[in-house]
Amino acid sequence: MVAPSVTEQIENSSRGIGSLEITKIEPVITRTPMSMLPSDEFIEMPPIGFMNNRVGVGKRLDHASPSRSKGHSQTVLVKITTDQGLIGWGEAHAPTAPAVHAKVITDLLAPILVGQDARNIGPLWEKMYSSQRLRGYSTGFFTESIAGVDIALWDILGKFVGVPLYQLLGGKYRDSIPTYSGAGSPEEALEAMEIGFTAVKMGFSKGVGSEDFERVIKVSEAVGARGQLLIDSLGAFKLHEAISVGRKLDELGNVGWFEDALMPEDTASYPILTETLDTAICAGETLSNRFQFRDLFSERGADVVNPDVGRAGGVTECKRIADMADTFGILWSPHVSSGLPPYVAASIHLAVATPNAVIMEGGNIHNATDVGGSRGNVLLKEPLEFKAGMAMVPERPGLGIEFDEKELQKVVVG
Secondary structure, three states: OOOOOHHHHHHHHHOOOOOOEEEEEEEEEEEEOOOOOOHHHOOEOOOOOOEOOOOHHHOOEOOOOOOEOOOOEEEEEEEEEEOOOOEEEEEEOOOOOHHHHHHHHHHHHHHHHOOOEOOOHHHHHHHHHHOOHHHOOOOHHHHHHHHHHHHHHHHHHHHHHOOEHHHHOOOOOOOEEEEEEEOOOHHHHHHHHHHOOOEEEEEOOOOOOHHHHHHHHHHHHHHHHHOEEEEEOOOOOOHHHHHHHHHHHHHHOOEEEEEOOOOOOOOOOHHHHHHHOOOOEEEOOOOOOHHHHHHHHHOOOOOEEOOOOOOOOHHHHHHHHHHHHHHOOOEEOOOOOOOOHHHHHHHHHHHHOOOOEOOEEEEOOOOOOOHHHHOOHHHEOOOOOEEOOEEEOOOOOEOOOOEOHHHHHHHEOO
16 A cells, blocks of 8 residues: 655645544654764763862862763654654754663563553653653653654644644744854854854853953953853853852843853852843753743743753643743743754754744854754755744744655664
């Protein structure tokens, strides 16, 4: 039996023909650049006992450096097939140990979902989340795996009814969302401003002395009044240090936000920092569900939040988080650190479908028309559209992406 074409499937759905039963859920581990070395060859971190390079009471054990994958980008795509032949693609944020996510999907989530109606996205999300909530699982590999499945279900639903994802979320407020680029030097910041970006982000996680801060000053001056500088400190500071740094940022006048100034567990200090500084405080990429964000919002612990659609439960949960942020008058910005088209496209759709989204991670000054130096566009039959400092929302059904299977197989592990 020949599977119906996408057009035929859409026509069938418009006439209310047939069910939309989930028949198969497949995790697909990818790695770029490709390497078939075993996964344990890629994990790297500073050694046990590693100290930061500050002086005096500022010199202490490093707790802020995450595990990395030695120059490779890894992720877990999720492919869901239905009885009508419709296929949806999702993605779980899985930069390290992606086999864990794959196992959660095959051994826990798939048995819950196979045979269910793919259109029941909300109930299916609750069923997945509730499978482990009384055992204390609500973050990490668990919600990242749920995110991958959830994104794929939204992709299926959009294809089923023949509309872009943003339409299912209530419609779009705009056709595109601004993006920011990384810039570690004044030269990179100038280049970004000249080609059309209005914001750049740099890391700052050293000390509070004048020598360390001089880098920030130079990049801020390069940006000038044409845009804003975003500062990301990856949890490097204690509260007193973050206040000292933040007051210096206040004086620069063009700092858009101070991101992850404190360790994610230091929830009691974020409201103090937010209240103390004029510069906006950004946090949230480390959080994984709406309950964590509820607590952050109720304590006024951030001015901007940046949940990650591939980590915080997918489209379903991130839409709840964005709506709740809007209720508290808080802005949001999709965190898009690394990933492939399902992750990027879902973030764009969410951004344009929410009134309080302001900007999205993912710009690249060296390849401004193709986020992240491709961000997986080379794997698509039709690329996602980007301009310098801007990502356009796809107008095709679902996420608006279709993989070139031949190209995709070049980055699939195993």
